[in-house]
Amino acid sequence: xxxxxxxxxxxxxxxxxxxxxxxxxxxxxxxxxxxxxxxxxxxxxxxxxxxxxxxxxxxxxxxxxxxxxxxxxxxxxxxxxxxxxxxxxxxxxxxxxxxxxxxxxxxxxxxxxxxxxxxxxxxxxxxxxxxxxxxxxxxxxxxxxxxxxxxxxxxxxxxxxxxxxxxxxxxxxxxxxxxxxxxxxxxxxxxxxxxxxxxxxxxxxxxxxxxxxxxxxxxxxxxxxxxxxxxxxxxxxxxxxxxxxxxxxxxxxxxxxxxxxxxxxxxxxxxxxxxxxxxxxxxxxxxxxxxxxxxxxxxxxxxxxxxxxxxxxxxxxxxxxxxxxxxxxxxxxxxxxxxxxxxxxxxxxxxxxxxxxxxxxxxxxxxxxxxxxxxxxxxxxxxxxxxxxxxxxxxxxxxxxxxxxxxxxxxxxxxxxxxxxxxxxxxxxxxxxxxxxxxxxxxxxxxxxxxxxxxxxxxxxxxxxxxxxxxxxxxxxxxxxxxxxxxxxxxxxxxxxxxxxxxxxxxxxxxxxxxxxxxxxxxxxxxxxxxxxxxxxxxxxxxxxxxxxxxxxxxxxxxxxxxxxxxxxxxxxxxxxxxxxxxxxxxxxxxxxxxxxxxxxxxxxxxxxxxxxxxxxxxxxxxxxxxxxxxxxxxxxxxxxxxxxxxxxxxxxxxxxxxxxxxxxxxxxxxxxxxxxxxxxxxxxxxxxxxxxxxxxxxxxxxxxxxxxxxxxxxxxxxxxxxxxxxxxxxxxxxxxxxxxxxxxxxxxxxxxxxxxxxxxxxxxxxxxxxxxxxxxxxxxx
Amino acid sequence: xxxxxxxxxxxxxxxxxxxxxxxxxxxxxxxxxxxxxxxxxxxxxxxxxxxxxxxxxxxxxxxxxxxxxxxxxxxxxxxxxxxxxxxxxxxxxxxxxxxxxxxxxxxxxxxxxxxxxxxxxxxxxxxxxxxxxxxxxxxxxxxxxxxxxxxxxxxxxxxxxxxxxxxxxxxxxxxxxxxxxxxxxxxxxxxxxxxxxxxxxxxxxxx
Numbered sequence: 001x002x003x004x005x006x007x008x009x010x011x012x013x014x015x016x017x018x019x020x021x022x023x024x025x026x027x028x029x030x031x032x033x034x035x036x037x038x039x040x041x042x043x044x045x046x047x048x049x050x051x052x053x054x055x056x057x058x059x060x061x062x063x064x065x066x067x068x069x070x071x072x073x074x075x076x077x078x079x080x081x082x083x084x085x086x087x088x089x090x091x092x093x094x095x096x097x098x099x100x101x102x103x104x105x106x107x108x109x110x111x112x113x114x115x116x117x118x119x120x121x122x123x124x125x126x127x128x129x130x131x132x133x134x135x136x137x138x139x140x141x142x143x144x145x146x147x148x149x150x151x152x153x154x155x156x157x158x159x160x161x162x163x164x165x166x167x168x169x170x171x172x173x174x175x176x177x178x179x180x181x182x183x184x185x186x187x188x189x190x191x192x193x194x195x196x197x198x199x200x201x202x203x204x205x206x207x208x209x210x211x212x213x214x215x216x217x218x219x220x221x222x223x224x225x226x227x228x229x230x231x232x233x234x235x236x237x238x239x240x241x242x243x244x245x246x247x248x249x250x251x252x253x254x255x256x257x258x259x260x261x262x263x264x265x266x267x268x269x270x271x272x273x274x275x276x277x278x279x280x281x282x283x284x285x286x287x288x289x290x291x292x293x294x295x296x297x298x299x300x301x302x303x304x305x306x307x308x309x310x311x312x313x314x315x316x317x318x319x320x321x322x323x324x325x326x327x328x329x330x331x332x333x334x335x336x337x338x339x340x341x342x343x344x345x346x347x348x349x350x351x352x353x354x355x356x357x358x359x360x361x362x363x364x365x366x367x368x369x370x371x372x373x374x375x376x377x378x379x380x381x382x383x384x385x386x387x388x389x390x391x392x393x394x395x396x397x398x399x400x401x402x403x404x405x406x407x408x409x410x411x412x413x414x415x416x417x418x419x420x421x422x423x424x425x426x427x428x429x430x431x432x433x434x435x436x437x438x439x440x441x442x443x444x445x446x447x448x449x450x451x452x453x454x455x456x457x458x459x460x461x462x463x464x465x466x467x468x469x470x471x472x473x474x475x476x477x478x479x480x481x482x483x484x485x486x487x488x489x490x491x492x493x494x495x496x497x498x499x500x501x502x503x504x505x506x507x508x509x510x511x512x513x514x515x516x517x518x519x520x521x522x523x524x525x526x527x528x529x530x531x532x533x534x535x536x537x538x539x540x541x542x543x544x545x546x547x548x549x550x551x552x553x554x555x556x557x558x559x560x561x562x563x564x565x566x567x568x569x570x571x572x573x574x575x576x577x578x579x580x581x582x583x584x585x586x587x588x589x590x591x592x593x594x595x596x597x598x599x600x601x602x603x604x605x606x607x608x609x610x611x612x613x614x615x616x617x618x619x620x621x622x623x624x625x626x627x628x629x630x631x632x633x634x635x636x637x638x639x640x641x642x643x644x645x646x647x648x649x650x651x652x653x654x655x656x657x658x659x660x661x662x663x664x665x666x667x668x669x670x671x672x673x674x675x676x677x678x679x680x681x682x683x684x685x686x687x688x689x690x691x692x693x694x695x696x697x698x699x700x701x702x703x704x705x706x707x708x709x710x711x712x713x714x715x716x717x718x719x720x721x722x723x724x725x726x727x728x729x730x731x732x733x734x735x736x737x738x739x740x741x742x743x744x745x746x747x748x749x750x751x752x753x754x755x756x757x758x759x760x761x762x763x764x765x766x767x768x769x770x771x772x773x774x775x776x777x778x779x780x781x782x
Numbered sequence: 783x784x785x786x787x788x789x790x791x792x793x794x795x796x797x798x799x800x801x802x803x804x805x806x807x808x809x810x811x812x813x814x815x816x817x818x819x820x821x822x823x824x825x826x827x828x829x830x831x832x833x834x835x836x837x838x839x840x841x842x843x844x845x846x847x848x849x850x851x852x853x854x855x856x857x858x859x860x861x862x863x864x865x866x867x868x869x870x871x872x873x874x875x876x877x878x879x880x881x882x883x884x885x886x887x888x889x890x891x892x893x894x895x896x897x898x899x900x901x902x903x904x905x906x907x908x909x910x911x912x913x914x915x916x917x918x919x920x921x922x923x924x925x926x927x928x929x930x931x932x933x934x935x936x937x938x939x940x941x942x943x944x945x946x947x948x949x950x951x952x953x954x955x956x957x958x959x960x961x962x963x964x965x966x967x968x969x970x971x972x973x974x975x976x977x978x979x980x981x982x983x984x985x986x987x988x989x
Contacts, residue, residue: 147942187906189878193942216876218885218915218938220908247939248885256910274943297837329941338887338933341911345933349839367847368839372934373887379939381873407839454953462954471945503945511944516953526944566954574954 004096004104011045011052011106012092023049023089044106046131050653051086053131055107058083060100067100074134075207077176086134114167114175116521118203119453120502120533123466126204126592129540133621137205137539139546141182143229143237144197144532145215145222146244147190149183155192156509156522167199167508169210177202182211184228184235190216196510196524197243197532204536204592207543211235215244219339222246223260230264238542240264241272241535242439243528247330247378249438250337251416252491253481257439259340265444270542270550272534274527275447275497276473277420278329278435279570283316284416285431287333287350287406290314294405295359296351296366303350303404303415305429315401317427318354320384322396324423328352328380330437331365331404331417336485338373344485345373348409352377352417355401356390362400370409378417399427416477434476434583436496441477446554447496449473449585450503450530451564454516456589465589466500467574468567472527473497475583497586499557500564501530537592544621547686561588606671606688611663613690615671618656622648629674629682630659635667641674649678664692666699666717666747693719693747697771703778708755714776716740716767717749724769726752731762744769755780823859827851830924846927849875849937853882854923874939881905881917885938888912888931895931902926 001009014022023045044053051074058064058081065076065083071094076085084107087095095101121127130136150159159181163170169177181198198210213225213235222244229235249255254262261271287303290312294300302314320326331352338345351366363382369375386396404415418435419426440447451466453459475496482488504514506521514523538553545552564585567577577584604617615630625647631639645657669692673685701715718724726739739752754765758780765776831848833841843851853870857880860868868877876883888895896907896914902925907916915938918926926935 147940188876191942193944216883216940217906217917218883218908218913220885220910220913220915221906222915222940223910223913224908243943244940245943247941248936256913260910277943277945299837329939339911339913366839367936368844368934371839371845372847372936374934374936379874452953460953467954469945524944526942528943531943568954572952 001093001096003098003101004092007106008052008054008092008104009096011089012096015049015089016093020049020089045089046086049089050651051088052092053086053107054084054104056083056095056104057081057102058100059102063100064098067098068095071095075136079174079176086131114162114199114202114508115165116167116199116506116508118200118505118507118533119456119459119517120200120505120529121203123453123456123458123502124204124533124537124590124592125458126533126537126540129537129592130204132593132623133540133544135207135540135543135621137208137536138543139207140205140239140539140542141209141211141235141237142201142205142239142241142535142539143182143211143213143235144194144201144535145213145225145229145240145242146194146197146528147216148188148192148214149181149186149194149198149212150192151186151189152192155195159192159195162195162199162508165508168195168202169206175206177206179209182209182235184211184213185225186212186214188214188216190214191510193243193510193528196507197241197528199507200505200524200529200532201241201536201539204533205539208536208539211237215242219246219248219256223256226257226260226264230267230269237269239270239272239535239538241531243274243526243531245276245438245440248337248339248374248376249330250339250375250481251330251332251437251477252334252375252479253336253340253343253485254442254479254483255337255339255438256341258442259483261439261442262444265442265550268549270535270538270553271442271445272531272538273440273442273445273447274531275436275440275449275475277450277469277471277526277528278418278473279471280432280435280474281420282416282418282433282435283426283429283431284414284433285429287404287412287415289406289411294351294353294407295355295361295403296353296364296405297407300351300405300407303406313429314403315355316403316429318400318402319398319425319427320382320400320421321398321423322384322386325381325383325421326354326400326419326424327382327421328365328378328417328419330376330378331380331415332377333375333412333415334480335375335412336481337375340483340485342483343481346370346375346409348375348412349407350375350377350412350415351405351407352380353403353405354380354382355403356388356397357399357401358390359401360388360390362388366407369407375412381421384423433474435473436475437477441475441479441494441496443494444550446498446534446557447475447586448527448531448534449497449500450525450527451500451585451589452504452516452525453502454504454514455568456502463566465562466502466564468500468564468577468584469503469525469527470568470570470572472500472567472584475586495581495586496583498554499534499561499587500585500589501527501533503527503529505529505533534590537590540592557590558587560591561586562591563588604673604685604688606690608664608690608692611692613661613664613669613671613692615659615661615673615688616656617673617685619648621651621653622655623650624678625649626676626678628657629676630661631672631674632661633670634665639670639672647676664690665715665749666692667749691747698767698769698774700765700767700774700776703754703765703776707779707781708758709781711753711755712778713751713753714765715749715751716744717747718744718769718772719746720771721746722770724767726765726767728754728758729764729766731764736763739765754778823855824852826855830927843924843927845929845932845934846923847935847937850882850884850923850926850935853877853937854920857920872937875937877920878917880920882920882923883938884916884918884926884935886914886916886926886935887933888914889933891931895929898929898931899926902929 071091072088073085162168215222290304306313335346349369353364365377449472455467478491511522627647630643728737830843903919904916
């Protein structure tokens with residue numbers, strides 16, 4: 001056993017003596033997995049006690065990996081003479097005897113990929129899910145849309161550097177993940193945020209292929225990018241994620257981006273989008289005609305900020321301290337948008353201006369919106385350089401006023417704007433409000449809120465499961481127009497955001513280092529960083545559950561999410577958010593443990609053997625699996641339980657099950673599995689349909705019961721459609737009853753009832769078609 | 783004292799004053815030559831957008847929008863100054879090599895609009911419904927305003943959802959009880975000790 005060392009030899013003998021339970025007694029328990037400091041350093045033994053992650057050094061580099069794979073090595077990777085992967089503990093003895101092996105040690109640190117690891121991997125416990133179910137996102141392609149991938153001239157690393165360090169896949173990836181990132185379009189200059197997003201995905205789902213398309217270059221370019229990535233003949237991505245928002249995306253109507261997201265989701269592509277970083281930084285109110293002129297145009301009428309009943313006030317006071325910036329990224333009103341194909345456009349034109357104390361305009365946005373058809377103004381942005389002293393008091397101004405004015409058209413029902421910046425403050429009429437808008441509102445998308453890693457349970461014992469970022473956007477904006485631009489009588493409220501992910505994540509170049517982790521790597525903050533984690537966990541779920549569409553993936557993420565009940569405010573205070581699904585955290589903080597990655601049906605099929613159906617299914621892994629109920633229905637009938645197969649409880653091993661049914665009548669049969677957990681919850685598999693056809697021209701069952709005391713039945717099936725005659729004769733050869741005369745369709749059993757009007761005696765049932773004649777004898781007793 | 787209600791008493795006619803201030807800001811020359819040039823370019827853009835009467839949005843090139851017109855005039859001025867690289871001060875405008883990224887909205891047919899814009903030199907065109915995105919030569923902005931198949935055009939403004947390092951939001955230092963968070967604190971030194979220990983163990987094991 002010398003080549004495998006004392007640690008692995010001890011492990012091997014422990015397993016030999018008591019099997020996996022004995023190993024679990026040594027290494028089991030989950031407490032360590034919740035402890036923050038060491039959470040990214042994990043013991044190499046799997047939680048089920050069956051396998052160990054090893055690093056092996058080859059005596060013969062050309063053979064070792066294959067030799068270990070023959071012993072059951074999973075997730076094997078090789079760099080030079082070093083092979084790593086997960087080896088069954090039971091195979092350690094055989095491994096020690098391999099001539100191709102020079103030495104082997106347990107690998108204590110395998111929880112991150114590349115030079116820089118992900119706090120999100122720990123916070124969402126994805127490393128547990130990967131290890132326990134032997135998944136890493138293989139077979140999935142996850143693609144990002146952001147500004148750019150490899151265009152920045154100021155980023156600390158390039159894509160080539162990231163591949164060389166193992167933080168991205170590519171030809172020189174040291175872990176052997178050589179499939180390069182599929183870059184469809186990187187034509188727009190940017191900060192390479194998309195590359196940082198892909199690093200986060202690679203940390204959680206290192207086996208997934210990756211792709212990229214810029215989302216900049218205009219709304220149509222973004223739409224085209226989504227289509228291209230989802231196109232099976234182009235990007236062929238299974239999961240998409242973006243972090244981009246256009247200020248013209250409608251607040252109150254599904255726009256072209258929302259529609260394309262729904263479209264690709266319908267085609268089977270799961271979609272994740274950052275919820276936004278606007279918190280509740282929104283002003284919203286009904287539009288109130290003040291009767292007073294505007295400041296941009298004397299022909300315009302100003303909005304009255306004061307609630308009804310108060311004195312008219314057309315100025316909203318805003319403080320922008322010296323060096324501060326106030327920005328309205330988008331101001332919109334309740335009109336439909338001409339961006340939407342088939343919709344009428346806006347018929348009102350609102351403008352917005354920021355003025356100083358003497359009403360001098362310092363910033364404005366004043367499109368011809370009704371002509372354009374877009375109910376949008378913005379961006380309005382003002383940075384206080386200290387150069388303005390409008391009231392000539394000798395002190396640079398810091399007080400400004402916002403004016404919203406209507407230049408044309410009818411009064412809209414409502415007006416709303418979303419603000420951002422720094423060193424500014426809305427001093428009055430600041431109702432706060434929802435800020436999630438645009439394509440994250442798509443029903444086919446998961447909008448992801450953010451919680452910083454240092455406020456997740458894995459890193460902070462004071463938190464369970466997570467506290468939201470103060471800037472994470474709040475949902476609640478209602479959809480008010482359909483695709484034609486017609487107002488919806490009951491405006492549609494959507495549950496957004498959907499989920500919460502981790503942000504503040506280490507990567508090689510994007511962001512700046514956080515004071516709240518011990519390393520010096522840059523930390524990537526924002527919902528931009530949270531959404532990729534959802535996409536990566538979705539890759540694990542889809543690998544574990546082949547055939548899962550977006551709806552099943554979303555349902556799994558939502559069902560397993562842990563409720564988030566607190567958030568921080570802009571001032572750093574801790575406040576509660578409603579329990580359950582809410583407009584801040586959605587369904588809660590995502591989990592990627594084996595318990596949340598359900599029992600995996602890697603395959604489920606059925607064939608006809610003789611007259612029976614043989615069902616087979618394979619699980620890639622099981623967690624708390626009590627077993628499988630087998631359910632069956634014939635034709636249009638109801639499902640009935642016809643059997644049960646015990647499950648394996650919890651195992652990372654793949655298992656195959658087989659169930660042979662009783663003989664089936666000809667016709668259409670449908671089967672499904674009811675997978676039951678130990679806690680009593682159950683989920684159904686997809687349905688499998690079989691058509692048991694006749695191998696001969698016909699089938700006529702025996703008369704049953706026989707003798708016939710009251711009534712009996714006989715079933716007749718024909719293999720080809722034809723006219724059939726069913727008659728009853730007595731022993732004298734006289735016809736005493738005609739049961740059927742006419743066409744019968746193929747493989748559609750017909751049951752006849754007989755005996756009701758027959759005297760006691762012996763009878764013969766004769767069934768004749770164009771291609772057959774069959775006779776069944778029966779006795780009638782009374 | 784600031785007037786908090788410009789169009790109601792006791793302030794006297796502040797709205798018309800506001801307009802005058804705006805026009806004065808735009809039209810009145812200032813001592814700075816650079817400022818003067820900027821103002822004159824803005825005045826030209828406003829004239830294209832509003833027309834010679836400086837009111838309404840019915841100028842000869844209004845369909846191009848004020849932002850694009852301002853960009854055009856700045857670009858034209860920059861080209862007249864030899865060797866002056868054009869770097870627009872307009873936040874969010876994506877300009878490169880004399881082209882600007884636009885989102886154009888079709889009157890009816892995006893196909894026709896795309897063809898018309900391509901004839902003007904639009905590159906990297908993409909279509910989604912009524913929207914045609916792409917890069918237009920800045921010098922073609924006046925011609926853009928004359929395209930019949932164009933309903934209107936905007937400079938697309940896109941943002942990613944990234945944030946800088948947290949400033950007002952340190953780690954929560956008390957259990958989730960809804961109490962106020964304390965001031966920022968440095969990471970627990972024990973974290974470093976522990977990680978150092980684990981890393982040491984890892985290195986020893988690997989070696």
